[in-house]
Amino acid sequence: MNDVTTKSKILTAARQLFVENGFSGTSMGKIAKLAEVNYSLLFHHFGNKEQLWVAVKQSIARDAANKSKTLPLSNLPFKEFLSQLMANSIKFYRDNSEIIRMINWQRLEPAEQSIGVTLSTESNEWLDAIKHYQHIGNIDKELKPEFIITLILSIVSSAALDPNVLIKDKKDLKAYVDFCVIGLLKAFR
Amino acid sequence: MNDVTTKSKILTAARQLFVENGFSGTSMGKIAKLAEVNYSLLFHHFGNKEQLWVAVKQSIARDAANKSKTLPLSNLPFKEFLSQLMANSIKFYRDNSEIIRMINWQRLEPAEQSIGVTLSTESNEWLDAIKHYQHIGNIDKELKPEFIITLILSIVSSAALDPNVLIKDKKDLKAYVDFCVIGLLKAFR
DNA sequence: CTTAAAATTGACTGATCAGTCAATCATTTT
DNA sequence: AAAATGATTGACTGATCAGTCAATTTTAAG
Numbered sequence: 001m002n003d004v005t006t007k008s009k010i011l012t013a014a015r016q017l018f019v020e021n022g023f024s025g026t027s028m029g030k031i032a033k034l035a036e037v038n039y040s041l042l043f044h045h046f047g048n049k050e051q052l053w054v055a056v057k058q059s060i061a062r063d064a065a066n067k068s069k070t071l072p073l074s075n076l077p078f079k080e081f082l083s084q085l086m087a088n089s090i091k092f093y094r095d096n097s098e099i100i101r102m103i104n105w106q107r108l109e110p111a112e113q114s115i116g117v118t119l120s121t122e123s124n125e126w127l128d129a130i131k132h133y134q135h136i137g138n139i140d141k142e143l144k145p146e147f148i149i150t151l152i153l154s155i156v157s158s159a160a161l162d163p164n165v166l167i168k169d170k171k172d173l174k175a176y177v178d179f180c181v182i183g184l185l186k187a188f189r
Numbered sequence: 190m191n192d193v194t195t196k197s198k199i200l201t202a203a204r205q206l207f208v209e210n211g212f213s214g215t216s217m218g219k220i221a222k223l224a225e226v227n228y229s230l231l232f233h234h235f236g237n238k239e240q241l242w243v244a245v246k247q248s249i250a251r252d253a254a255n256k257s258k259t260l261p262l263s264n265l266p267f268k269e270f271l272s273q274l275m276a277n278s279i280k281f282y283r284d285n286s287e288i289i290r291m292i293n294w295q296r297l298e299p300a301e302q303s304i305g306v307t308l309s310t311e312s313n314e315w316l317d318a319i320k321h322y323q324h325i326g327n328i329d330k331e332l333k334p335e336f337i338i339t340l341i342l343s344i345v346s347s348a349a350l351d352p353n354v355l356i357k358d359k360k361d362l363k364a365y366v367d368f369c370v371i372g373l374l375k376a377f378r
Numbered sequence: 379c380t381t382a383a384a385a386t387t388g389a390c391t392g393a394t395c396a397g398t399c400a401a402t403c404a405t406t407t408t
Numbered sequence: 409a410a411a412a413t414g415a416t417t418g419a420c421t422g423a424t425c426a427g428t429c430a431a432t433t434t435t436a437a438g
Contacts, residue, residue, distance in 0.1 A: 006385080006386085020299075021213070021298075021299070022211070022213070022214075022297060022298070023214075024210070024211070024213050024214040025211075025212075025213040025214075025298065025299075027424075027425065027426085028425080028426060028427085029424075029425075029426090037386095038385095038386060038387055038388080039387095039388090039427095040386075040387070040388080040427090040428085040429090041385080041386065041387090042427095043426085043427065043428080044384090044385070044386080045385090048426075048427075049426065049427090101297065104293060104296070104297055105297060107293070108211060108290065108293055108294060108297065109210075109211070109214065110209075110210070110214075143368070144364075144368070146356070147356075147364075147365050147368045147369075150347075150348075150356060150365065151344065151368075151369060151372070153347070154343055154344050154346075154347030154348065155340065155343050155344065157343075157347060158339075158342070158343030158346065158347060159339075159343065167335070167336075167339060175333075175336075176336050176339065179332065179333070179336045179340075180336075180340060182376075183340070183373075183376030183377070184372075184376065186375045186376045186378070187371075187372030187373065187375045187376040188372070189375070195415080195416090216394075216395065216396085217395080217396060217397085218394075218395075218396090226416095227415095227416060227417055227418080228397095228417095228418090229397090229398085229399090229416075229417070229418080230415080230416065230417090231397095232396085232397065232398080233414090233415075233416080234415095237396075237397075238396065238397090
């Protein structure tokens with residue numbers, strides 16, 4: 001029953017290699033070697049490569065779920081709310097590059113079953129927060145909350161994920177976030 | 190000298206498979222089979238797998254360059270300019286999903302040399318257009334043109350690329366683009 | 379202590395992988 | 409017509425791939 005150790009050693013190694021090289025770029029042999037574990041044990045503990053891939057995705061998703069809480073409190077002034085929302089989201093993306101890579105692999109590689117890694121299951125909470133700020137007059141009530149969320153999310157994800165030529169260091173990023181917050185305030189009023 | 194036909198048959202097949210499955214997800218054998226060409230000919234015409242991969246990237250980049258022109262004319266009213274810019278860009282992304290997939294493969298898979306497929310080399314023209322609209326008073330002169338471009342680009346790329354739960358059909362997209370244009374007009378003033 | 383169950387090992391399979399090579403075929407040059 | 413050049417073929421290599429299996433060791437239960 002050294003099972004926990006061995007199984008988790010395999011999972012850790014698989015996670016690292018799958019995140020780095022994707023499904024078809026990773027071989028069971030390399031996973032076994034990295035985990036310092038007999039090759040056959042991978043199949044004993046996980047069945048086959050695809051089941052191991054699924055297990056890795058679930059493991060990453062579980063970790064991500066525990067670290068979420070990107071949404072600030074709705075009793076903040078709207079400007080602060082926006083500012084924190086963007087900062088939190090960008091930090092979340094930055095801190096969870098594993099998930100990001102995994103999501104991107106999942107998008108590109110032939111989809112067996114896309115259950116597993118996803119982002120922003122908290123959409124409903126976002127919607128509620130937006131509606132709240134519409135109700136107290138910070139956001140034009142004519143604007144569709146779905147559009148507002150989509151807009152914010154696309155800004156945030158690009159800022160955090162895309163390697164941007166125009167925004168190089170952290171100072172630039174901070175300035176850019178401020179620029180966006182001020183712009184969004186005007187846009188939504 | 191049936192070279193043109195054979196070589197291009199290989200390139201076409203390779204392009205399809207590389208775009209679908211990436212570098213390590215594609216085998217030379219499958220390319221040969223799809224191209225209906227002798228296996229050894231791939232090496233005779235392209236050297237090895239990586240050189241074929243590079244050739245495919247160049248081929249895609251070349252095609253994309255010919256189809257660019259996403260930038261509207263700067264003598265349009267700013268609102269029309271923004272509107273057309275977003276529509277053109279989204280259409281460009283939609284029409285060139287091959288390039289998009291290739292860029293994403295390139296981002297994920299171990300980078301040998303990232304020459305080849307890239308987007309928005311026209312950044313300078315974008316900058317000039319923004320500065321022009323700042324000069325004639327449509328955009329606040331205090332705002333950094335780089336930030337403005339980054340913002341527009343991130344909105345556009347997300348709208349075109351990310352599978353969005355909240356925006357399903359073309360009507361939604363059109364409405365969303367209008368929403369963004371109006372918002373950006375207010376934000377930049 | 380005995381026995382059953384689980385963990386671990388190493389040897390093995392057949393398929394596929396990228397790449398080579400000498401021989402043949404087709405075309406062009408001289 | 410002869411020679412040279414390039415295109416094409418098929419047979420081959422050694423490495424790696426995912427996966428199997430029987431035998432052995434370790435651990436847990438009665």
